[in-house]
Amino acid sequence: MICGFVAGSEELRGWEKSDLLQLFLDTQPIIGSLDSFGVFFTKEDIRSAVKIGACNIYHACLHNFLHARNKGVLAELFKSARFTVRMKHYYDTGDYVASFSRLKDVVPDEDRQILLCAASVADGCNSDCFDGYSLMLADWAGDIIRTMH
DSSP, X not given: OOOOOOOOHHHHHHSOHHHHHHHHHHOOOSSSOSGGGOOOOOHHHHHHHHHHHXXXXXXXXXXXXXXXXXXXXXXXXXXXXXXXXXXXXXXXXXXXXOOHHHHTTTSOHHHHHHHXXXXXXXXXXXXXXXXXXXXXXXHHXXXXXHHOO
């Protein structure tokens, strides 16, 4: 899968490091190198990436649950949660796993459940599963927020 991204070097140097981390870890440059930016990431940057991801998912998930009740939004939130699971695993173990299919084999049960639900919701979610999946995702994100002070 190819995804294009264009940015100026000064913009990348000024980018929020917890957000830039995912870009650096996932990007395979075709021309040039990201190493030339001289950016290094700390354990705190990784923790921030996890916590910000969880906070954003928690807020959007509960808003969607209470107001919009949009199954497509829920599917996108689970898609985003996969990246937070990956960063959480990286934070906990120091092992960055690029493949989501491999990631589900190495994370704790609660994170594996999020990855499995992400695949399930992407295939379609009926009204019966909307509430359960929404609350599961919000609970999962809330647990991260409460434990990562």
